[in-house]
Amino acid sequence: MRVWLGVSRNFNLATHFYENNRVDGTIPSYDMDLMKIVSRRREHSGDRRWRPLGVAGPHRENSECHWRRLREMDELTREAANYRLCTRCVMDSSAPDLTFDASGVCNFCEETREIMARQILPQDQRERKRQELINRCLDNGKGKPYDCVVGVSGGVDSSYMLHLAKLEFGLRPLAVHLDNGWNGELANNNIERIVNGVGVDLFTHVIDWEENRDMQRSYFKAHVINIEALMDNAMLAVNYRMARCHKLNTILAGTNASTEGFRMPKGWSHDARDKKNIKAIQKRFGTIPIRTHWLQGHLDYLIDKRIFGVQWISGLDYVDYVKAQALEVLKDRYGYRPYPYKHYESIFTRFYQGYILPKKFGVDKRRVHLSTLVVSGQMTRDMALKHFETSPYPDAKLLHEDLEYVLKRLGFSRGEFEAYLAAPAVPHTAYPSESAFYERLYAAVRRLRIAFGGRMFNEKF
Numbered sequence: 001m002r003v004w005l006g007v008s009r010n011f012n013l014a015t016h017f018y019e020n021n022r023v024d025g026t027i028p029s030y031d032m033d034l035m036k037i038v039s040r041r042r043e044h045s046g047d048r049r050w051r052p053l054g055v056a057g058p059h060r061e062n063s064e065c066h067w068r069r070l071r072e073m074d075e076l077t078r079e080a081a082n083y084r085l086c087t088r089c090v091m092d093s094s095a096p097d098l099t100f101d102a103s104g105v106c107n108f109c110e111e112t113r114e115i116m117a118r119q120i121l122p123q124d125q126r127e128r129k130r131q132e133l134i135n136r137c138l139d140n141g142k143g144k145p146y147d148c149v150v151g152v153s154g155g156v157d158s159s160y161m162l163h164l165a166k167l168e169f170g171l172r173p174l175a176v177h178l179d180n181g182w183n184g185e186l187a188n189n190n191i192e193r194i195v196n197g198v199g200v201d202l203f204t205h206v207i208d209w210e211e212n213r214d215m216q217r218s219y220f221k222a223h224v225i226n227i228e229a230l231m232d233n234a235m236l237a238v239n240y241r242m243a244r245c246h247k248l249n250t251i252l253a254g255t256n257a258s259t260e261g262f263r264m265p266k267g268w269s270h271d272a273r274d275k276k277n278i279k280a281i282q283k284r285f286g287t288i289p290i291r292t293h294w295l296q297g298h299l300d301y302l303i304d305k306r307i308f309g310v311q312w313i314s315g316l317d318y319v320d321y322v323k324a325q326a327l328e329v330l331k332d333r334y335g336y337r338p339y340p341y342k343h344y345e346s347i348f349t350r351f352y353q354g355y356i357l358p359k360k361f362g363v364d365k366r367r368v369h370l371s372t373l374v375v376s377g378q379m380t381r382d383m384a385l386k387h388f389e390t391s392p393y394p395d396a397k398l399l400h401e402d403l404e405y406v407l408k409r410l411g412f413s414r415g416e417f418e419a420y421l422a423a424p425a426v427p428h429t430a431y432p433s434e435s436a437f438y439e440r441l442y443a444a445v446r447r448l449r450i451a452f453g454g455r456m457f458n459e460k461f
């Protein structure tokens with residue numbers, strides 16, 4: 001009897017743990033959670049003696065399986081006891097480098113407030129800076145068909161940036177889009193509506209599908225977390241290359257502090273400019289060499305910036321950017337149709353963020369995206385928390401369709417994918433990487449700038 005009471009007490013804590021960490025959107029109940037814990041343990045240990053018993057009878061109390069279950073429950077209890085949720089945003093202890101102050105506010109909140117204070121200027125200064133930016137683009141565009149490059153993904157931020165550049169800033173932007181073969185129909189429609197509605201030229205770089213597919217497969221085989229680095233890196237390369245090609249010095253991007261100010265927790269992502277890492281992973285796991293895929297490493301970035309003078313500007317920081325209002329403008333003016341979550345314009349990104357990240361890596365990126373909105377005052381914490389009552393996937397039918405589609409396109413069988421999910425993650429740094437070197441270099445330059453009072457290097461490195 002004493003043993004069973006022990007299970008009950010641990011079980012309540014375990015239920016609490018799963019309530020806060022569940023990714024499949026089911027409403028937990030006592031029995032459901034017991035089933036879930038047991039089936040997860042079965043999955044992880046591969047031990048078929050783990051059976052969902054419902055309520056353990058006294059006859060099982062002396063079995064090895066029963067005692068093992070108690071030990072597992074103890075582990076879960078410890079995890080549950082360590083579980084913490086920030087009192088201001090929705091970051092929780094699933095982020096490894098999260099710390100809390102005495103009032104339960106996390107370090108990410110504080111860092112983000114500092115970033116926002118630095119990047120989001122008071123209105124008078126912002127207007128002056130915006131005018132300087134517009135003048136810089138207009139000067140640069142003299143005698144050329146365009147004044148700047150605007151990268152568009154089909155998401156709200158970049159679509160609104162394109163609208164602002166043309167209609168509010170009075171510029172002649174060239175819209176640049178990277179098509180990696182995973183755009184949803186909705187994203188293509190949105191891009192078409194925005195580009196035609198705003199009335200600008202669109203350059204679309206279509207990635208060689210066979211090469212991209214092989215590189216994505218390599219990332220799966222390498223078990224590294226940032227599969228999207230391939231897309232993000234190519235997107236950077238395409239934007240910078242088009243700016244250079246048209247001799248333009250400004251890329252106006254939809255990146256911004258008020259909806260993207262949160263940094264990613266350690267281990268939740270990896271440097272998208274790590275060209276060496278991309279090449280090394282493909283060399284080790286790929287079946288074809290990289291021939292046509294555009295890449296941008298840190299050295300390429302420094303050459304683009306210091307020699308060709310191309311600047312990446314987070315254009316939305318130059319206006320009072322409120323995402324919900326921007327979405328209304330896009331809907332009313334261009335018939336734009338929104339996605340359920342950030343970055344869900346790509347089918348692969350949706351599947352990666354909504355399924356692979358939580359399932360294999362224990363990461364729910366909604367925590368970062370929604371926390372940014374909470375800290376910038378664009379969403380209440382209660383509203384953000386409500387999102388975690390449902391799955392990161394809009395609906396189960398779509399998840400099933402996406403799963404089938406992604407596996408078919410990448411050429412993985414269901415068994416291979418299950419084995420991939422069950423295998424442990426491998427850090428990017430297990431493969432050759434250029435990130436650490438450049439991080440040290442940037443840090444040294446920052447120290448020099450401070451030592452010389454900013455006079456030696458008067459621009460961002």
Ligand SMILES: [Zn+2]
Nearest residue numbers: 086089106109
């Ligand atoms: Zn926080």
